Amino acid sequence: MSDQQLIQEYLNGSEVAFKVLIERHQAKIFTTIRMFVKDQNQADDIFQEVFIKVINTLRKGKYNHEGKFCQWASRIAYNLCVDSFRKKKRRPTVQPTDEFDIFDVLGSPDDNIEEATIKSQTYDKVRKLVDLLPPEQREVVILRHYADMSFKEIASLTRVSINTALGRMRYALINIRKMVEEKEVALY
Numbered sequence: 001m002s003d004q005q006l007i008q009e010y011l012n013g014s015e016v017a018f019k020v021l022i023e024r025h026q027a028k029i030f031t032t033i034r035m036f037v038k039d040q041n042q043a044d045d046i047f048q049e050v051f052i053k054v055i056n057t058l059r060k061g062k063y064n065h066e067g068k069f070c071q072w073a074s075r076i077a078y079n080l081c082v083d084s085f086r087k088k089k090r091r092p093t094v095q096p097t098d099e100f101d102i103f104d105v106l107g108s109p110d111d112n113i114e115e116a117t118i119k120s121q122t123y124d125k126v127r128k129l130v131d132l133l134p135p136e137q138r139e140v141v142i143l144r145h146y147a148d149m150s151f152k153e154i155a156s157l158t159r160v161s162i163n164t165a166l167g168r169m170r171y172a173l174i175n176i177r178k179m180v181e182e183k184e185v186a187l188y
Contacts, residue, residue, distance in 0.1 A: 003069040005037055007058060022051060024071045032074050032147040036081040045086060050077045074147040074148050078157055137172035 001020070003008070009017030029048050037043045053076050057063050063072070130141055139158065143149045149157070155165040 007063065011058060012102050018055075021069070023075060028070055028146075028148065029073050029077050032142070033077050033081060035142045035146055036078070036133070037084070042084065046077065046080045049080050053080075071147075071149060071153060074149065075153065075157055078143065078147070127177075128170075129179050130180060133172050133175055137175065140168040141172050144169060 001017075003021060003024070006017045006021040007026075010021065026047075029050060030043065033043045033046050033050070037046060050073060054073055130138055133141065140154055143154045143157065144151070151162050151165045151169070155162040158165065160168075
């Protein structure tokens with residue numbers, strides 16, 4: 001069933017349909033939150049807030065069917081992360097912990113052990129390079145590659161022009177390449 005069909009089933013009273021919808025998108029949405037929030041408990045709280053807002057919006061009939069559900073929910077997650085950081089008067093940073101790393105959820109079960117090890121090491125190196133980027137560049141990389149947002153959506157969400165969002169991505173890639181060369185990082 002499509003997301004739209006699941007939403008309609010949920011609005012018709014099927015809690016199972018909503019559960020399927022959550023399970024379908026929870027990894028991507030939680031990963032988006034986790035990339036901005038360092039604390040596991042805070043990430044869990046924001047994740048729950050996202051779906052409370054989703055439920056309330058769906059029940060009020062205010063969900064716009066034109067957009068994609070996952071991107072819409074990711075925007076809600078992003079806004080809640082920003083609100084959380086505004087309350088603490090600091091900008092979001094991306095910091096993995098021992099309990100969670102974005103690259104732990106990426107992967108293919110078909111990889112053999114050697115490929116999995118190489119992939120894990122490469123992801124770890126890339127994650128560390130992304131962590132070293134300036135906050136504005138890191139934010140665009142996370143939203144583009146981990147939240148799967150378009151540059152138009154990123155621009156709207158971060159309240160900058162599309163050209164600014166594109167520029168930040170461009171500089172992020174330049175900086176990552178420069179760090180790879182300077183640190184002689186071997187990416188496989």
